[in-house]
Amino acid sequence: MRNIQDRHRLWSEHPYFDEETRHELEQITDPREIEDRFYMDLEFGTGGLRGVIAAGTNRMNKYVIRKVTQGLAECVCDHGPEGMKRGVVIAYDSRRYSAEFALEAALVLTKNGVKVYLFDALRPTPELSFAVRQLHALAGIVVTASHNPKAYNGYKVYWDDGGQVPPLKADQILSRIEARENWLGIEPMALEAAKKSGLLEIVGEEIDQTYLARVRELALHPDLDVQKGGDLRIVYTPLHGAGNSLVRRALAELGFGSVTVVPEQELPDPEFTTVPYPNPEIPATFELARKYGLETQADLLLATDPDADRLGVVIRDPQGNYIQLTGNQIGVLLTYYILSQKKALGTLPENATIIKTVASTDLADEVANSFNVRVENVLTGFKFIAEKEKEMEEGDWGTFQFGFEESYGYLAGDFVRDKDGIIASVLLAEAALYYRQLEGLTLLDLLERIYEEFGYYLDDQESLALEGIQGKEEMTRIMDSLRQEEILELNGISIEKVDDYEKRVGKNLITGQTYPLTLPRSNVLRFSFEGGGFVMVRPSGTEPKIKFYFSVKANTLQEAENTLRNLKEEVMHRIAQIRSV
Structure with a gap:
């Protein structure tokens, strides 16, 4: 104390x-309150840090930014003059203090003699990933709290391949941060001195143009986009964030000229006054988009989160109702579209591979397998998808086609190494256009066709917010209890396998055999059902929450809905009992 x-x-x-x-x-x-602000340093995890904006060692503020950036600077300097010259690219979103934190980080780096490329205004996270690769920088920083509530901000670190900093390098940065016990004495360089020295370079439009050119190359039917893209009516909202310019430009340059932007949500607003919080997973974030959709009879509503790495989608059905898709449904639709069209075009390579997380629907595995495409499942977090893509590239054992996670993150192409809401927007719009023009289908019709072929997979999530010291202890108690009790069935559905990624061991409950798990150690439990579906539990790595993932498979939609509802009720009742002890 x-x-x-x-x-x-x-x-x-x-x-x-x-x-x-x-x-x-x-x-x-x-x-x-004092205890919570100072009992620990804001945790620097494998991707960076995130916290409430306020004073204190366990909060987001410029002094925490300075200390973390000093640790990063020392790691960059370890690479000698060449590494310092390659430098660090910095981007930021529309949140409170994002621009100030980005500049603070830039000036700490330049004080250490490190070259910095700082974007001239807010930019999407995926463009930061692209810029690191394009500029051959050694590292990158993006100041963002993604889709979190307005009270938060964050700081994500990327390495030279454009992916989030790998675990070994993150540990090196963390060790430098922890070695500095003294909070005093980290002084940023003066702005004018940094510019005059040539260490601080402002970048912008030249990166935008190169990035957008690469996005256009991902179109599978560019001629159709040019000829008929204007017939597809789209409403788009950046939710007050960084996606506004690039999403609109990417769509327009391909031929999607009928795009209405929600005016109330077009400009940056760190208070996010028009939404409960800026997460495109939440139906309320589409309230204004639905209004403009009805006015314009839009076919498609698109929303990106504040740093534009996530995409939410709403489709108009034939009756004029707007139906919001889940992250898994979007991922399955894009998987099916990309693989089926590449196969038809003769451009699907023999070693084609998709990558998804263990929290994402197994329906994507079934779709990919039907095209003889390999599926790689990785831990939750898009950085693991990017790492697997890099591993495939370097080992030359697979060709990346598409990656996704259920939390509205998607990626195609090889020039970005993080989820990308701009790329996803373009591919989703093109898929909607293709099926309408050539097969007379909406994306909802296509989804129904996929369900009829492979089974009705439905999914959902629950989260428990458990904050502070007590919250961490409670999360530990929940995970320990689930590990210790041998659970053979849930909601009357037999469990086939239990995978414990913390112990890196799985067990087949039918045969009694155990098997090693090759993915990195992580505090995750996954209960897989006989016949398909699962329940997965994990404490969040970025928020004070424990998350529960539910996936069921059934022969009909009604059966799937009932099973999912009952499964959720039973699991959450079980968790409530653990918490009450």
Whole structure:
């Protein structure tokens, strides 16, 4: 407790911390609030950090940015003059302090003699990934909290392949951060000095143009897009974020000229005043888009989150109703579209591979297998998809076609190494156009066709917010209890396999045999049902939540809906009992 008090006193009194920070901390009278702000440093995980914007070691602020960036700078300097010259690319989204945090990071890096490419305005996260590769930089930073509530911001680190920083490199950065116990003495370079030295270079439109040219190359039917794209009516909302310019430009350059942008959500707004919070998974984020959809009789509603790495989709059915797709449904539709069209065009390679996460629907596996396409399943988090793509590329044992995760993240192509809402928007629009023009189908019709062929797979999620020290302890208790009890069935459905990624061991409950799991260690439990479907449980790596994933397979939609509802009720009742002990 003394350490907490000492930290609080240092941040409240020392002149290194600005007056705004000291004043904010002086106003806090609740000991629990002080404890929560100072009992730990905001955790730097495998991808970076994320937290509530406020003063304190366990919050997002410029002093935390300085300390983390200093650790990154030292790792870059370990690569000598060549690594320092290759430098770091920095992008940011529309959140509070995003631009200020990005500049703070840039000036700490330049103070260490590291070259920095700083975007001239907000940009999508996937463009940051592209820019790292395009500029042959050693690393990248994007300041964003993605789809989290407005109180949050974050800091994600990328390495030279454009993917999120790999675990070994993340550990090296973390060790540098932890080695510096003193919060004082990290002084950024003066802005004008950084510019004058040539270490700080502002980039923008030249990267946009090159990126958009690569996006256009992903179109499978560019002639159809040019000739008929204007007939597809689209409503798009960037949800006050960074996707506005590039999504619109990408669609327009391919021929999709009938795009209405939701005006109330077009411009950056760190308060996200028009939505509960800016997550395209949530139906409420489409409320305004639906209004403009009805006015324009739009066929398709698209929404990207604040850093435009996620895409949400709503389709108009023949009766004029707007139906929102789940992340898994979007992933399956894009998987089917890409593989079927490439096969028809004769461009599907023999070693074609898709990559998805273990939390995503097994329906995609069935679709891919029907085209004799290999499926690689990886841990939850898009960085694992990017790492597997890199592994395939370097080992020359597969050709990446598409990757997705159920949380609305999708990727095609080889020039970005993270989920990309711009690429997904273009491919989804083209798929909608293709099936309407050539087969007279909506994407909902196509989804029904896929269900009829492979079975009705439905999925859902639940999350429990468990914050602070007590929350972490409760998450541990839940995971320990689920590990210790041998669960043979859920909702009357027999469990075939239990995979424990923390222990890296799986067990077939029918044969009693155990088998090794080759994916990296992670606190994840996956219960796979006989005949298809699963329940998966994992504490979030970026938020104070424990997440539950549900997937069921049935012969009819009604049966699948009933099974899913009952399964969720039983599992969450079981979790409530564990918490009550």
